[in-house]
Amino acid sequence: MAEPEVNVLRHLPAVAAVLATAEAALLVERHGRVAATEAIRKVIDDARDALRETPSDVPGASELAQQALARLDARTPGLRPLFNLTGVVLHTNLGRAVLAEAAIEAAVEAMRHAVALEYDLTGGTRGERDDHVRDLLCELTGAQDATVVNNNAAAVLLGLNTFALGREAVVSRGELIEIGGAFRMPDIMARAGAQMVEVGTTNRTHAADYRDAFNERTGLVLKVHTSNYRIQGFTAEVGARELAALADAAGVPLLNDLGSGSLVDLSRYGLAREPTVREAVEEGARLVTFSGDKLLGGPQAGFIVGDRALIAQINRNPLKRALRVDKLRLAAIEATLNLYRDPDRLAQRLPTLRFLARDKVDIGAQARRLQPVVAASLGDAFAVEVGECLSQVGSGALPLDTLHSAALLIRPRGSQSELERLNTALRALSRPVVGRIADGALRLDLRCLAETDEALFVATLARLDLHGPAARTP
Ligand SMILES: *Cc1c(COP(=O)(O)O)cnc(C)c1O
8 A cells, every 4th residue: 555645544533533523422322332432433444444445535523423323323123024025935034924913912912011921820839831822732733731842943852852862763764854954853863862763765664664673772753744845756654643553562652743734724725735733643643743933823933742741751851941932932822822713714813824825816916006016116127027926835834835826027128137236225125125036037926915014015115226335235
């Protein structure tokens, strides 16, 4: 760097000088002294870098304070809401299920007040936190008992650790799944302290394979729902009912990990059939695990339902304490489960099911309604048309089942790079719009755009800035 510029840099105000300005007073009042000082330090650093690049006027203390204020004011919460127009209803990276109003209200109340979390109001004695949902889970699944943990991965971990610590856990080679986000069955087994015993082959596993593997060291038999793939062709698997009988004969508990699981028959809502938790219990597995925020449509949670004696053993495992859920989620879980007691109104009240069951004609009408408005917001550089598309359930549930849907297909009239620029600008909106680029078009699948959110969607798009700073950075 050229020497003379060093002198210019010496004229940059110090942090203390910027903090002493009237503008900084507002900055401190709004964001606190620590954040204000940090922001001032950063704008001074940036100004120094800029001056080294291109010599120009040195900014004054007030100007730097204003820049710091603008910087902090512009900061938006990382977990701010967005429009999920990806077409994946239960998108793990976008937080999976959107909760029902009843669940939201219950969680808010639990946040705001003291609650009888582990307190028995009848006797005034100590209670158990799972009690709030235990009866509901038993009623909805037909199981004897139930327990709740952080997520389904935790449920499987806890089941393995309780029954197969230092012992063997038997599983079919065709079911050694990996689910997104580093949930690999062999790794979970190892961390649970279980020795994995694989039986059968990738495509075929027979009853005799399990029978041969059982011995006095066997602690648990695992059946895993192959959530995110299917093995097709020359295949054989031992069904849950038969496996339960085999396990019972060997005196070993069978844990059936359903993954998503569902509490209702989804074919009733026009979706493909997914085994229900009640069926899995009825088939004889001693323990059944499933997620709270997949098809069930609640908050993140993992459920283990099954035999009373086994659930009691799980609850005595010290790991249960480390994996338990808090009052917020318990409140939301209880409210969500309650909705299942009235299946006729479930699709109305549970957003996950409402989105999944949405008819393509309805979505198509919405797309035609929004097409001119969106076209106007995007301007001449893009063509917007209504097209058909396929949505997915997501989260490994019903992986091969796609749902006919409608989307706004956006294509650039000019260069293809315009599409990336648009996508970036959409993500930079106050409520980001997240779609998917495929086959040269940005596709906004409207399945998950509630009609009540349409006005907000239109208003948000109206502020689209295709030439803003976010749109320029790749
Ligand atoms: C999704 C899934 C899990 C993990 O459940 P989380 O609730 O995401 O922790 C475990 N097993 C199967 C079969 C799954 O589909």
